Structures are given as C-alpha cells and as structure tokens.
Amino acid sequence: MADAPKKSKGKLIFKGDKEHKKKKRKRPEAKDQGHEGGGSDEGWVRADELDDLVGPLFITHPSDPPICFTVDDDDRLLAYPIPEQSQTEPLIVNQVFVGARLIGTSNTFTFKSSNGKYLSSDKFGVVSADREAISGLEEWEPTLTEAGFAFKNTHGKFLMADEIAGGGFKIRADSEDVGFCETFRIYCQARFKLKAKRDKKKSKKEGSSTNELENVKRYQSWGGGRLHMSREDKRKLKEAREEGRVAEAMLDRRAKVKSDRYCK
Structure with missing residues (x-):
C-alpha cells in the first residue's frame, strides 16, 4: 500500500520530496515614522x-x-x-x-x-x-x-x-x-502642517467621484447605488473643481442622468 501523503502546516509533502531549508532573511531597519513622507512632526x-x-x-x-x-x-x-x-x-x-x-x-x-x-x-x-x-x-x-x-x-x-x-x-x-x-x-x-498636507493629498486623490458617489447613495432611487461616470465626466468634474464650481457641475450632472429628482 502506498504511503499516504504527509501534511505539514497546510502544505502537502510526498515521499521522496526533498525538504528545502528556509533561508533566514535580514529584516530591514525600521524607518522613523515621524520622518516618513518628508520632515519631522515635531517642533x-x-x-x-x-x-x-x-x-x-x-x-x-x-x-x-x-x-x-x-x-x-x-x-x-x-x-x-x-x-x-x-x-x-x-x-x-x-x-x-x-x-x-x-x-x-x-x-x-x-x-x-x-x-x-x-x-x-x-x-x-x-x-x-x-x-x-x-x-x-x-x-x-x-x-x-x-x-x-x-x-x-x-x-x-x-x-x-x-x-x-x-x-x-x-x-x-x-x-x-x-x-x-x-x-x-x-x-x-x-x-499640524503635515496633517493638513495629508488631508489635502487624500482629498485630491479621492476627487469628485467620491463626492458624487455619496450623493448617488443618498438620493438615487434606481441602479442600486451604482456610479455611472465616464472618462469625459471625470474630466469635466476635475475642471469644475479647479475653477471652483464643482457643486454646480455635480448638480448639472445629476439632472442629466436623472439620479436626483430634487435637483431640477
């Protein structure tokens, strides 16, 4: 009768297989979290x-x-x-x-x-x-x-x-x-300066898509809360945000896609 495979920590090992020794890896030195991302958060x-x-x-x-x-x-x-x-x-x-x-x-x-x-x-x-x-x-x-x-x-x-x-x-x-x-x-x-920079970077990364997604989930009664946005829509919202009229642009877009019955 053939030998049954042996189990070792979730991995199958069969008869005749050579065991490979694990090489010890040196862990990189921990970076100072206070200086990570440029600059210290003290002083x-x-x-x-x-x-x-x-x-x-x-x-x-x-x-x-x-x-x-x-x-x-x-x-x-x-x-x-x-x-x-x-x-x-x-x-x-x-x-x-x-x-x-x-x-x-x-x-x-x-x-x-x-x-x-x-x-x-x-x-x-x-x-x-x-x-x-x-x-x-x-x-x-x-x-x-x-x-x-x-x-x-x-x-x-x-x-x-x-x-x-x-x-x-x-x-x-x-x-x-x-x-x-x-x-x-x-x-x-x-x-405070580093926190403001992180918040600004995060807000810029999320952009208008996140804002519109929140409005869609709140007001949209069709489509299961899915966001319908093309590359052209993202470009227009980005331009509107830079010009300081993102709220107006999002209102126009909601009227266009009929996702908010109160926006007209």
Missing part, C-alpha cells in the same frame, strides 16, 4: 500657505531687532523683541496664538491668544487682544506674499509693525498698501 516650521494658519501660531516680524506678538496677563498686545536663540519658535505660551478659519469662508481667519481673547482692530487701526467674542472686528483676511503673510482687517486696512520714536515697535492696522512693515513671518507646529 515649529515656517507657514507657507493659508492652511498652515489653522492651529497654534508664532507670529513674528523681520524687523531690527525681530519682534513677535506677545500678550501679557492684562491682555495687552506687545511687540516683543525675539532673542537670537529663539527666532522660529515661542519661548512662552503668551507668544502663541491659535488660528481658525471662519466657518463658511475660505480665507477669513480669527486669531485667539493664550488668554482666550481674540486679536481685533477698530476703524482707527487700533489693534488689541482683549475681545472675548467674534465680530467683524476680529476677522482677518491673510494674503500670501513672497516674504510671508499680510493681514487685512474688516475695514480694508493692513496690519503693520510700526517703529516708534525712541526705539521699539507698535502693532497697528491702518496701512493702505503691503510692504516690508506689513509682511509677517508665521511659524506653525509641524504636526
């Missing part, structure tokens, strides 16, 4: 786009000497000289502001101090950091320049660092144009 880095202004911020100006925004315990905004050993990150919590994008807008922000009060400017250009609630006076519109950021208040005037007689600087918001005095260097925490 402070230069903000270079509007999305970087969401989260903790260190607001500076490249004057001589360099200054940073500092709020004392009495909610007074100071243009504090920066020590040479701390040009890119705050030394105390009083030098940290938290930026937030106003809901429903793309380029309107508020900036809250460590005391929980908001940075504001009145119609005379007087800047303070003692407002507890958000109104038009606490709204700022940042603009990216070649050297940093400029901030326009609700009255259409720009924030500036003004050198005063006898030395020192004062923060005002009554400038008509953007120049050296109106340009600020902002530093943000690296972990």
